[in-house]
Amino acid sequence: MNKIRVRLADWQKDNADIRRIREAVFIAEQNVPPELEWDADDNTAVHFLAMEGDYAIGTARLLPDGHIGRVSVLKDWRGLKVGDALMQAVIVEAQNRDLKQQMLSAQVHATPFYERLGFKVVSEEFLEAGIPHVDMVRESRELA
Template structure:
């Protein structure tokens, strides 16, 4: 396996890398509009970047309320457990911040991935950005 590491990112300093990954995955691949992808929550979120060597290949964010989102890995690096490494970093940071519950809005097809990390489905399926989603919750401990 490749040498993957996940670091806490700075929204301002690492903005170009975060935007490059999210634009590739959400806007170009999945057809999410830029207006839906970029929101004011980014400024207050804790961001994470996954690196292979010096190349950023994945990202995620944790909001102050414990919501994890924008988990994305560039196509060529999928299947290498990078998403799991990003999620573990976000969960660890949430717990470090004293957030005993973490939530996320998952694309329905990814529910199994999040269930393996301890999340449970807490909503019916709904459409967001033209894609089926569900809300999920993980309680620490």
């Protein structure tokens, strides 16, 4: 396996890769209706791609208000720290944009992953696209 790297993505230029990953993970695997997966926020979000060589294997997005979403890694690359690399890149970008707080809605099964990254559960469980979720928040550490 090559070293995984994460880069900023361009919604227009990298659209095919972003769509391929999110369609495989959310629409095909998790049965999220396509009309819920694609939204107007994609146009204003900062997008990220995790790459192995020239092949995109994961994606995430950061909204201007600090919401992180659509974190997804293709099945064959899960368990290889791709999600960690993606989230670290998103958190660094959020901090570079002076977003003091990062927020996300996590699938309940993924809460331990996000807790390792400093997120805390701040809501009761709720259904989103038929999948149990909780809201989570991470406060940026002030640099001394």
